[in-house]
Amino acid sequence: MDDKILAASSKHPKPVDRVFQYGTAGFRMKANLLDSVVFRVGLVAALRSRKLGGQTIGIMITASHNPPEDNGVKLVDPMGEMLENSWEAYSTDLANAKDEDLLKVYKGLEEKLKVNRETPARVIYARDTRASGPALVRALVDALQATGSEYTDYKLLTTPQLHYLTRCTNTEGTPQSYGEVSEKGYYEKLSEAFVRAMKGKKTVGTVTVDCANGVGGPKLHELVKYLKKGSEGGVDIKIINDDVLKAESLNHECGADFVKTKQRAPPTSKAGNNERCCSLDGDADRIIYYFNDPEHGFRLLDGDKIATLAASFIGDLVREARLSDELKIGVVQTAYANGASTKYVEKSLGLPVACTPTGVKWLHHAATKFDVGVYFEANGHGTVVFSPQALKAFRTKDPESPAQAAALETLRALADLINQTVGDALSDMLLVETILAHKTWTPREWDLTYVDLPNRLVRVEVKNRYLFKTTDAERKLVEPQGLQEQIDALVSKVRDGRSFARASGTEDAVRVYAEAATRGEADDLASKVAGLCRQEGIGS
Known part of the structure; x- marks a missing residue:
């Protein structure tokens, strides 16, 4: 194996005088600097998988909302969560090793971590639509082959789909099974849960979805095939900014980051007054809603508004299910959360708020301290995490009334609809549509729950x-x-x-x-x- 690693590494030399850092979103930079980094991430993935007894590790090649000329790579742990903290440092060390020291650093990690080379290494990977993706995949495959890893190429996926598949792969055939190990399984799980969560409720009008000209476009088109129309208890979706053929159009005057930063709709949006609109980011792990108010113009419904909407709805369901005494609900925010949202959660909803540093791993970790942990960054990245105790309570609580039974049924459906591994724009969109249908709210009524500080x-x-x-x-x-x-x-x-x-x-x-x-x-x-x-x- 040593000779194979050396030979493969020689095809992917490290740029001189570049220092790399595994950050919040893995490694991310100009794509032309990433070749050696992606190769070495492949080495880390093999080490991580062997260290964990042959569990499957995920690798996603994406740069999310960054410009088209950028790219990035990040590792996904077996349950679909972010890479364990200590391994970020190992990844950084390996990425920065001089070419001539690479094998020594790799074997040093092997020794330090007591990794057995005889243990199988298993990796799955995918990429977004960036033009640089295929070449970076080749660098990754060189590393996986050199380390004797088993690997599966899922080609184009959203980041949350790769997280979903990583968890499904590792839980297949166990009581913790998360779903079918396929892209089709992802669409089936979401669409079936959406039907159960809607339960005869109806969405009103169409939701316009801006896909940032990224991988979310083709994947939303695919998901729509599994969803019912609005008149049948589903949702009517109009897709815009779904051009993945022109590389330079990715995130250009569209996408969640554009809308949040510019505080206006993408120029391509032709939605009418009071019509629901939302924007994904380049790899579809973030979503923000907005609409045009005839009196006040553009109105943003960002991650804070999504978090408060979810917390309010799930909080009501938990009360109706008579589980309030058993389950602790909380909202996790970062410093970017609007001060008005924090006040609303604490005063109006009566729920605790935890504040963490920016970065999904911090929010996700804090959310797991609650039985129902709702977390969204203001930028629209977030999800809801349910503890094993909460999931068990949803399944086993004996209802004493039709209202209690209905609440428990909806909670069970939400636990399947929400992608608990990571923020997922497609899943979060269906969650928002479900809640608005249940509450029979227009986007304006949602917006008026509290007034954002400018x-x-x-x-x-x-x-x-x-x-x-x-x-x-x-x-x-x-x-x-x-x-x-x-x-x-x-x-x-x-x-x-x-x-x-x-x-x-x-x-x-x-x-x-x-x-x-x-x-x-x-x-x-x-x-x-x-x-x-x-x-x-x-x-x-």
């Missing part, structure tokens, strides 16, 4: 994002020194002010968030804090 997100390009270090769930900067005090001074001058700056987990940029009582104050605060970040002499 906010602005500004991206500041920097030469080295690692100079910006934070504490308190990323709400305070500790470095560069003195910068936080200057931000605090600006915040103190506006009503309901809040602002923070943090390094992006995926690119050399600092993201500045600001909110205040009025749009003008929020914009001004964001602009001034962004200016401070530039003044540090680091920004451009």
